[in-house]
Amino acid sequence: MNFVTLNNGLKMPQLGFGVWQVPDDQAAVAVAKALEVGYRSIDTAMIYENEKGVGKAIHESSIPREELFITTKVWNTDQGFDNSITAYEKSLERLGLDYVDLYLIHWPTPQYDQYVETYKALEKLYRDGRVKAIGVCNFNQNHLEQIINECEITPVLNQVECHPYLSQKDIKDFCHSHNIYVEAWSPLDQGGEALEDPVIKRIAAAHEKTTAQTILRWHLQNNTIVIPKSVTPSRIEENFNVFDFELSQKEMEEIHNLNRNRRKGPEPNDFNIR
Numbered sequence: 001m002n003f004v005t006l007n008n009g010l011k012m013p014q015l016g017f018g019v020w021q022v023p024d025d026q027a028a029v030a031v032a033k034a035l036e037v038g039y040r041s042i043d044t045a046m047i048y049e050n051e052k053g054v055g056k057a058i059h060e061s062s063i064p065r066e067e068l069f070i071t072t073k074v075w076n077t078d079q080g081f082d083n084s085i086t087a088y089e090k091s092l093e094r095l096g097l098d099y100v101d102l103y104l105i106h107w108p109t110p111q112y113d114q115y116v117e118t119y120k121a122l123e124k125l126y127r128d129g130r131v132k133a134i135g136v137c138n139f140n141q142n143h144l145e146q147i148i149n150e151c152e153i154t155p156v157l158n159q160v161e162c163h164p165y166l167s168q169k170d171i172k173d174f175c176h177s178h179n180i181y182v183e184a185w186s187p188l189d190q191g192g193e194a195l196e197d198p199v200i201k202r203i204a205a206a207h208e209k210t211t212a213q214t215i216l217r218w219h220l221q222n223n224t225i226v227i228p229k230s231v232t233p234s235r236i237e238e239n240f241n242v243f244d245f246e247l248s249q250k251e252m253e254e255i256h257n258l259n260r261n262r263r264k265g266p267e268p269n270d271f272n273i274r
Contacts, residue, residue: 001038002243004225006156007179010101010133012069014220015240016041018185018227019050027053028060030231035061037240043159043227044095045073045106046087051094059096070095071102073137074122076274079105079114084121088130101132104159108136108143111272115143116150123153135159137185138268141174148178157181157225163189164200164215167259172224183225188212190264199254207245216242218255 002014017034019027019042027050031042035057044054051072058068072095078087088103103122108115115136122134135155136147148154158175162168162184172182188195195211204214212228216239219226228239247255 001040002220004181004223006133006181007154008133008156010156012102012133012181012225013039013041014225015039015216015242016043016069016071016225016227017236018043018229019054020045020048020185020229022048022050022053022229022231024050024053026050026231028056030236031057032060033233033236034240035063037237039236039240040067041069041071041227043071045075045104046078046091046094047073047075047106051091052096055095055097065097069101070097071104072100073104073106074118075106076109076112076272079109079112079118081117081121081124084118085125088121088125099130099132102156103131103134104157105136105139107138107271108140108268109272109274110143110269112274115139116146119147119151119155123151126153135180138266138271140268141171143268144174144178144180154178155180157183159183159185159227161186161263161265162219162224163187164194164197164218164255164258165189165260165262166264167256169259172222181223181225183227184219185227186264187219187226187228188215194258197258199258203247203251203254206251207247209242209245210238212239213242214247215255217245217247218252221247221252
């Protein structure tokens with residue numbers, strides 16, 4: 001496993017396991033398999049409705065809590081200072097944990113203009129020692145600039161949609177200049193189109209790897225944190241086996257050149273669903 005050091009000194013596995021769209025009754029089995037394979041970072045959220053399943057897998061595991069890195073998120077309906085504190089407590093209860101390692105704002109929902117107030121609640125949780133680190137998801141540069149200007153603690157990371165067809169160079173450059181990591185959700189591209197790209201297929205064949213492994217390796221070498229999701233045991237294992245090969249600079253550039261700035265998920269400025 002590769003680890004990154006976040007801007008508050010906390011170490012985080014660079015490869016984690018995501019559970020978006022995994023039903024609660026399947027989450028425990030999928031997370032148990034991921035932990036067995038070697039994943040130690042698990043990414044969930046209140047809106048995924050599977051925190052209980054994730055917590056069940058954690059409690060049934062023999063892995064010490066301090067070796068795990070658990071992330072969850074405050075949803076749009078729970079934004080605001082007091083609401084966010086309450087939402088965190090409810091997430092802890094569902095997970096059956098005393099703390100989470102990373103707590104994130106799920107979307108900025110700029111129409112409601114509460115993300116600064118929400119982030120200040122996260123700052124309180126951090127100062128009180130109830131979370132190890134705080135950050136955001138799906139924040140554009142203007143959202144991040146407001147957090148940096150109006151709050152005291154710089155987010156440790158920004159979790160955004162990122163894959164070969166949406167390389168996110170501009171937001172990556174901005175985050176890097178402020179010592180904020182980028183974490184990729186949907187790293188393999190929703191719908192799997194990138195997995196069938198002929199350029200990626202050719203590079204994968206040269207390394208005797210799958211296209212999924214090749215894309216994940218591209219993320220890792222880009223210094224991006226990545227959280228692939230699967231409920232298929234063989235793919236959970238496959239996605240973890242990405243530390244025994246390396247892409248050349250030419251191969252990295254070839255994949256980078258596939259960028260189409262094509263989102264499958266919402267544009268953060270426009271996503272105000274509650």
